[in-house]
Amino acid sequence: MGHLIQNFENSNRLRMRAHRLIPGGAHTYAKGDDQYPMLSPGFIASGYGSHVWDVDANEYIEYGMGNRAVGLGHAYAHVVQAVMEELERGCNFTRPSRVEIDCASAFLETVPSAEMVKFCKNGSDATSAAIRLARAATGRDLIAICRDHPFFSTDDWFIGTTPMNAGVPDAVRDLTLGFRYGDLDSARDLLRRHPGRIAAFILEPSRGDAPKDKYLHRLKDLCHENGALFILDEMITGFRWHSGGAQQAYDIVPDLSCFGKALGNGFAISALAGKREFMDLGGIEQTSAPRVFLLSTTHGAETHAMAAAIATMQVYRHEPVIEHLIQQGTKLKTALAQVAAVHGLQNHFKVSGHPACLTYATLDAAGQPSQMFRSLFLQETIRRGVLAPSLVVSYTHSDEDIEKTIDAIDGALSVYKRALDRRVETFLVGRPSDPVFRRFNGPSTSAPPLPRLDGAGVGFAMPAADMMARKT
Template sequence: MASERILQFAKSEQLKQRAHQIIPGGCHTYAKGDDQYPVLAPGFIARGAGCHVFDVDGNEFIEYGMGNRAVTLGHAFPSVVNAVRAELEHGCNFTRPAAIEVACAEQFLELIPGAEMVKFCKDGSDATSGAVKLARAYTGRDLIAICGDHPFFSSDDWFIGTTAVNAGIPEAIKQLTVTFRWNDLESARALFAAHPGRIAAFILEAARTEDPEPGYLNKLKQLCHDNGALLILDEMITGFRWHNGGAQAYYDVEPDLACFGKALANGFSVSALAGKREFMRLGGLEHTDRPRVFLLSTTHGAETHALAGAMATMRVYRDEPVIAHLVRQGERLKRGAEEAIAQRALSAHVKIVGKPMCLAYATLDQNGQPSQAFRSLFLQETIRRGVLMPSLVVSYSHSDSDIDRTIEAIDGALRIYARALEDGVESHLVGRPSEIVYRRFNRPTPPGDRS
């Protein structure tokens, strides 16, 4: 069994105090914030190597989640780092385009056969918002239908206006987004019936924790086209995890537009809006039949070193069995974790969910209800055993021994979980529980709470 460690987070605590004074939320990504983790957690990471990270206090952890699923190969993966380093020798941003922009686009389109044009940017929100803008321009319609079962599409108003954290977003903007249910064609038909001639596009992830029903995605695409709308696939997570060609290749569907990011450059900031020429050309210079679309024009959108990182990453996917490794290690991890859960008689309270290459877990309380307090306890106890696992997302760098050590840590954490079910989670959790990101108000911080 993985031994429980006494961890010190003194440097993290000092940085935390400074960070919250000068950075809203204490960091630049809400999913990485203090409110998402227990009090006994590393606050700041100093470096990573493969699937291991080291915090500013020198503590080492096997990591899962891997930069919110952006690091698929492993931290500081040598061939990617070498490509980035070599490109930086020549500068990274110029007054005119660099040749690598063409080379990277060609390499990307070879992997995504359904796409005919691509434009690179820096984050997923830019890509999805660009897709929404193209759909509205092409159709002349304003409404966007988003999948209400999928948690995040963009930091921009058209999506965040649908969440509980919608302060500062005009009501008029909120009214331009409607929601449908994943894997439910009738909910899509109902939207078209309720808003005839007004919906520009449906946007969704192809899948999250389970596969769609056979034919669902193509039927949804046909339904969109029959009603004059476009189909947009958000491939931020599924791209370069489900298949080298994305979920669209895995499920045999060609969307009108698709958005990629995260794993595209193994953690370097590159995202992509790709799609059929018929739609993408509206952001170009040659067409004269329609108004121009000001599409994804950013100073840093094609930094050469990031594109070099993307090309190196795509080469690894092309030449090595990355997806097969993710599936194998995910299956190994899921099998071992579920065996430990069953042995602790906790199958009604801890569940492993998702596809092998993109696993997560659910933590339930005594009544079988989702519990942030029990999630925090589970995180706390795995952290004490040397594993940092906001999810169970594996990388190409996770070895058999890493998986085995993780299963041992999970088993040790489950022992505490079982006790907490009997005598109360507050008896075992240090400090406050974590929170959900989408909440309208913050809770007052209790006196003496270190976070």
């Protein structure tokens, strides 16, 4: 892919400012410096389609896609045009706008298993509203979350279950229980140990493979037999597995479901949807039960975000978006398995997941997950013009993008192989990346030190092994 990218001078200058002004240096933990190697773009200046440019004018084929929020591609013309036209009329009013009805209608046509919908700005608001609604509908306090799924909300009911639970009272932590995906016995065990106390089970429909033996249907039946609601978190699966969500792909009707991310192709909009009997508890017309403060946010109904969602759903309805995502993801997954095998790394670098939402595992010489090798892989793919914290494709990832990505990863894995044979520290510049959910920062897990800026603009000493890496 041409010369190796080494210049991050402007990114490094901005890093110094960012860490003085913003806790963590970013407003999203997954985008923080501790999630990337030292030699990486700190700030993105622009994006178009499947490509992004950083503040040093380095170009990358991108596979994070805004933490999976961009399904069509950056600055997708149909969506941008709809947003611009709506913005010319204003974006926030004292009373509802017509676009709120239009967006709700479009959503319920696209996700036919839902009967009502309410919009908000982020996924955490939607899932937390679902939890509150389930507690109100059942009169119960306990919530069961799938322990195999990594994230549900920034709110206390979930964050209290992670190592980053500082500030969450024990009384709140004790209200959330865990079960395992695909394991009905683990759900039965919770219901047996907490009879009549669990308000809902919440889980993602899938992390990759389709559920086996009608697992979702059987779990839903188990929930209803025990008076609990069945909630699907479709933040990731929605608009990737199927335009109507994984619930439509798997023919399952949840009591409540939560959408976001690709719903607005990167614009801030999310949704809580579900059966009328539950959703109406947050309305102003029902009189048979106490009112539920469901969702009410100043910016929840910004008109331009809803215009973005409508335009996005139009593209999904009229163009083969899902088919393209699956096709390109399958190409990538198949080719990378072959590339890893050529390097003898099939037991150390593995790509898995749904074709529209691939992830990869980086394993050390002992076959154990390694942040050190993840950082090395990121460093080497970034240097070859690929920004891939995951391998999530969009509608604008072309065949040429896929081929260039395969070539870049081939080059990166050649370095990976040498690092396995020698010492990874010889090839990795600086500290490794860290998991987001960790209890403490420390010498090996703190935010990266502010770089010194040398004349070459790299800002970090470059070891001999790094200089010797092949161009691809």
